[in-house]
Amino acid sequence: MDFKIRKAVPQDMPRVLELITELAVFEEEPDAVEITVSDLQTDGFGKHPAFNCFVADVDGQVEGIALFYGRYSTWKGKVLHLEDLIVSQKMRGSGLGTALLDEVVLYGNQLGVKRICWEVIDWNEPAIKFYEKKGADVKRDWDVVHLNEIGIRNYISKLEDARI
Amino acid sequence: MDFKIRKAVPQDMPRVLELITELAVFEEEPDAVEITVSDLQTDGFGKHPAFNCFVADVDGQVEGIALFYGRYSTWKGKVLHLEDLIVSQKMRGSGLGTALLDEVVLYGNQLGVKRICWEVIDWNEPAIKFYEKKGADVKRDWDVVHLNEIGIRNYISKLEDARI
Numbered sequence: 001m002d003f004k005i006r007k008a009v010p011q012d013m014p015r016v017l018e019l020i021t022e023l024a025v026f027e028e029e030p031d032a033v034e035i036t037v038s039d040l041q042t043d044g045f046g047k048h049p050a051f052n053c054f055v056a057d058v059d060g061q062v063e064g065i066a067l068f069y070g071r072y073s074t075w076k077g078k079v080l081h082l083e084d085l086i087v088s089q090k091m092r093g094s095g096l097g098t099a100l101l102d103e104v105v106l107y108g109n110q111l112g113v114k115r116i117c118w119e120v121i122d123w124n125e126p127a128i129k130f131y132e133k134k135g136a137d138v139k140r141d142w143d144v145v146h147l148n149e150i151g152i153r154n155y156i157s158k159l160e161d162a163r164i
Numbered sequence: 165m166d167f168k169i170r171k172a173v174p175q176d177m178p179r180v181l182e183l184i185t186e187l188a189v190f191e192e193e194p195d196a197v198e199i200t201v202s203d204l205q206t207d208g209f210g211k212h213p214a215f216n217c218f219v220a221d222v223d224g225q226v227e228g229i230a231l232f233y234g235r236y237s238t239w240k241g242k243v244l245h246l247e248d249l250i251v252s253q254k255m256r257g258s259g260l261g262t263a264l265l266d267e268v269v270l271y272g273n274q275l276g277v278k279r280i281c282w283e284v285i286d287w288n289e290p291a292i293k294f295y296e297k298k299g300a301d302v303k304r305d306w307d308v309v310h311l312n313e314i315g316i317r318n319y320i321s322k323l324e325d326a327r328i
Contacts, residue, residue: 029239032239043242051236071245075188083238113316117311118309121307134315134319135318139309142286145281145283146279146280146303155299
């Protein structure tokens with residue numbers, strides 16, 4: 001199989017959104033994806049992109065993506081965050097995930113960051129094994145916390161009530 | 165007790181680093197803090213700051229911080245990440261944490277983000293209770309993954325070996 005890893009272009013975003021949605025279905029949150037192709041095209045390109053993206057291009061078809069951006073650690077300074085590493089279901093096990101992660105690590109190394117971080121759902125054992133094999137440390141004692149849209153709205157309305 | 169929440173200025177960074185270090189000691193990682201005052205002053209201010217910071221100023225002494233920056237969710241678009249919410253040990257329980265979090269949520273709401281996220285260590289029950297009381301969802305099935313500096317170095321050298 002012949003593939004190349006390249007930087008994403010705006011024209012890739014419809015397929016990128018398909019892969020994002022495929023992963024959300026796998027993670028049992030099919031309705032969580034609110035983003036649109038147009039959001040991805042606006043936010044990821046131009047003068048101050050909110051993310052960078054590599055794609056695995058298999059004979060002109062995108063079969064994997066690595067989407068990442070900078071974060072800031074108060075211990076290590078500027079770090080890189082890998083938001084999504086996705087390979088289409090039919091192409092799992094064909095080396096695309098490794099090739100994409102290689103590019104992200106090379107990129108982070110060029111930037112001189114002291115950490116590349118991401119998140120994993122704890123029942124995705126194949127992913128965890130893959131990451132650990134690559135030398136990453138899965139911190140099972142650190143949990144992710146979300147205040148979602150409804151949570152923000154409720155929070156604000158309680159603040160307003162308290163200020164009346 | 166009288167306090168105000170205000171935006172941090174570069175002159176606050178020595179005290180901010182003290183609070184960051186205090187939290188690292190509490191989290192049993194006293195040697196993990198590699199950042200310097202100068203890093204914080206360079207990275208947090210100027211034309212393209214890597215983070216924003218609010219401080220809780222108690223009679224001219226900074227006793228709490230909320231340090232945050234933008235992230236990108238492939239489900240929700242632009243989101244806000246709260247990297248650190250710290251109140252000095254002696255001032256815990258005096259309302260500074262709530263006042264700081266209030267400002268961050270107000271800020272996120274003004275930006276129109278659909279999520280404010282952060283991370284918590286799973287044995288910090290007081291923090292978890294505080295967050296849940298505020299309406300946040302502690303996702304115990306999502307773990308944080310780090311490829312640290314040594315991990316990056318090893319990864320790169322294996323890549324180089326494979327390419328010889």
